[in-house]
Amino acid sequence: MIDKDINSARQKRKSSEARSSLMVFPNDTNDFGTMYGGRLIELMDMVGGICARRYTGTKAVTASIEDMQFYKPINKGDIIEITSHVIWTGTKSLIVKTKVTKEEYTEEKIVCSRAYFCFVAIDKKGSPVVVPELIVESLNDKKNYSIGQEIRKRQKLEEKRFQIELKENL
Numbered sequence: 001m002i003d004k005d006i007n008s009a010r011q012k013r014k015s016s017e018a019r020s021s022l023m024v025f026p027n028d029t030n031d032f033g034t035m036y037g038g039r040l041i042e043l044m045d046m047v048g049g050i051c052a053r054r055y056t057g058t059k060a061v062t063a064s065i066e067d068m069q070f071y072k073p074i075n076k077g078d079i080i081e082i083t084s085h086v087i088w089t090g091t092k093s094l095i096v097k098t099k100v101t102k103e104e105y106t107e108e109k110i111v112c113s114r115a116y117f118c119f120v121a122i123d124k125k126g127s128p129v130v131v132p133e134l135i136v137e138s139l140n141d142k143k144n145y146s147i148g149q150e151i152r153k154r155q156k157l158e159e160k161r162f163q164i165e166l167k168e169n170l
Helices: 002-009 037-056 139-167
Strands: 017-023 059-070 079-089 093-103 110-122
Touching (some): 037 059, 059 093
């Protein structure tokens, strides 16, 4: 009953977006001249966090990274653009889809990576707070929302498995 009250009182919002572009420098790359995966994830998390903060109007912390995919290598000298937008919201969490494209020496954008970041909105004391409900309008919005629902289902299973691993010291 309490959840119905929370959901009826939640604000509704359209998705927020955040973007960042940068050039890949030698200190971002490995011995092969391609970008470190960890460095890319760090940047994706940062842009995703900005998107989550804009959407919720509060601090948002990363709870998990789901389905991280590296499609194409990113090379030293490439310009990358990281784009994030909210695709799903629960009561206190949201899923942000973050995609990376690169430009070599033309303005053609090539998709390189994609991941789904789950964020939890928190107050100044670090306690979770209610997030606005996502307004889903277009066909793409609906498809992304469905993806977000599936990701959340998988996360719940992974959370249970992790608790078992902790309990059994696996």
